[in-house]
Amino acid sequence: MHNWVRPVQEAQWYLTAELTNSFFIGEVDGKRMSSISFVNHGKSIGFASSYYVDKAFRGMGYGKEMIQSVYSDDIVSKYSLYGYSIPSLQEFYNKTLRLKPCWSSRRFKLQIPTLTEKLSAETAPANGHEILPVSQANLEQLMVYSANMVGSSQTSRRLLMAMVSHTLRSSWIAIDGNNEINGFLIMHKTTSFPEGGYLIRPFFADNAPIAQSLLKTAVEYAAQDCDSFISLDVPLLNNECVSLMDELRGESVDDRVFMGSRGVPQRALDKMYGLANLDSI
Numbered sequence: 001m002h003n004w005v006r007p008v009q010e011a012q013w014y015l016t017a018e019l020t021n022s023f024f025i026g027e028v029d030g031k032r033m034s035s036i037s038f039v040n041h042g043k044s045i046g047f048a049s050s051y052y053v054d055k056a057f058r059g060m061g062y063g064k065e066m067i068q069s070v071y072s073d074d075i076v077s078k079y080s081l082y083g084y085s086i087p088s089l090q091e092f093y094n095k096t097l098r099l100k101p102c103w104s105s106r107r108f109k110l111q112i113p114t115l116t117e118k119l120s121a122e123t124a125p126a127n128g129h130e131i132l133p134v135s136q137a138n139l140e141q142l143m144v145y146s147a148n149m150v151g152s153s154q155t156s157r158r159l160l161m162a163m164v165s166h167t168l169r170s171s172w173i174a175i176d177g178n179n180e181i182n183g184f185l186i187m188h189k190t191t192s193f194p195e196g197g198y199l200i201r202p203f204f205a206d207n208a209p210i211a212q213s214l215l216k217t218a219v220e221y222a223a224q225d226c227d228s229f230i231s232l233d234v235p236l237l238n239n240e241c242v243s244l245m246d247e248l249r250g251e252s253v254d255d256r257v258f259m260g261s262r263g264v265p266q267r268a269l270d271k272m273y274g275l276a277n278l279d280s281i
C-alpha cells in the first residue's frame with residue numbers, strides 16, 4: 001500500500017487477532033481509494049495507522065475527511081491516541097489528533113550477502129545463550145517479556161500471538177541458562193518477496209550480543225531462499241542497535257516519528273532492536 005514493503009500475512013494477523021473491525025475503507029463511486037485504522041487498546045487508548053489515499057485522489061481533502069469521520073472530537077478528547085507519522089505530517093496530526101512527537105525510528109535495509117559475511121565470525125550464541133524456534137517458547141513467558149516493549153493490552157498480546165502463529169518457521173527466542181527469555185525475533189516474507197526481501201518485526205533483545213545471535217539465525221534461514229535484503233525499523237534512541245546497523249552496513253531507507261496525545265508511553269527502547277507491528281504501542 002505505502003512505499004514501505006509490508007508483511008505478506010498482515011491481513012491474516014488482523015483476522016486472527018479479531019481486529020478487522022478496526023479498519024475503514026473510503027470509496028468514491030464504488031471504487032476503494034483510501035484507508036485508515038483505529039485499533040483499540042482498552043477503552044481509552046487507541047492507535048491510528050494505515051492512513052492512505054490513492055495517488056489520484058490526494059490533495060482533495062479526502063484524507064482529512066476520513067480522519068474526521070473516524071476520529072470524532074469525542075474520541076480525540078477521551079482517548080490517549082498514538083501513531084507513527086512520516087516527518088512531514090507531524091503538524092497535521094497535531095492539529096487533528098493532538099499528537100506530539102515521542103521518539104523517532106529509522107528503517108534500515110541490510111543486504112543478506114553482507115550480513116552472512118559479517119555475522120559468520122560469530123560461532124556460538126553470546127554468554128551461554130541458546131537460540132530456539134519460537135515453537136519451543138513458553139508463550140506466557142514470551143508475553144511477559146514482550147510487555148516491556150509493547151505493553152500488556154489484550155490487543156498487543158493478541159497481535160503478537162497472531163504474528164507468531166503465522167510465522168512459526170521464521171521466529172526465534174533467545175534463552176539463558178535458567179530458561180528465561182531474553183530475546184525474540186519474528187521474520188516475515190514481504191508482499192514483494194523475494195525482491196522485497198524479508199522484514200523483521202518485532203525484534204527484542206536484552207543486549208547487542210544476544211541481538212546478533214538472533215539475527216545470525218534469521219539470516220541463515222533467509223539466505224536459503226532469498227539473496228536480496230532484510231529490513232527492520234529501529235528506534236533511534238537505541239544507540240547499541242544503531243551502532244549494530246552501522247557495523248552491518250545497514251542502509252537508511254526513511255524515518256517515522258512515534259507520536260502520542262498524552263505523553264510518552266514507558267517502553268524499554270533499549271531492548272527494542274526492531275519495532276513491533278505498527279499497531280502495538
Ligand SMILES: CC(C)(COP(=O)(O)OP(=O)(O)OC[C@H]1O[C@@H](n2cnc3c(N)ncnc32)[C@H](O)[C@@H]1OP(=O)(O)O)[C@@H](O)C(=O)NCCC(=O)NCCS
Pocket residue numbers: 002051052053054057058059060061062063064065084085086088089092
Ligand atoms: C497522507 C495522505 C493520506 C493524505 O491524504 P490527502 O487526501 O492527500 O489529504 P488531504 O487533501 O485531506 O489533506 C490533509 C492535510 O494533510 C496535509 N498533507 C497531505 N499530505 C501531506 C504530506 N505528504 N506532507 C505534509 N502535509 C501533507 C495537507 O496539506 C492537509 O493539511 P491542511 O488541512 O493543514 O491543509 C496521502 O497523502 C497519502 O496516502 N500519502 C501516502 C501514504 C502516507 O504517507 N500515509 C501517512 C503515513 S503516516
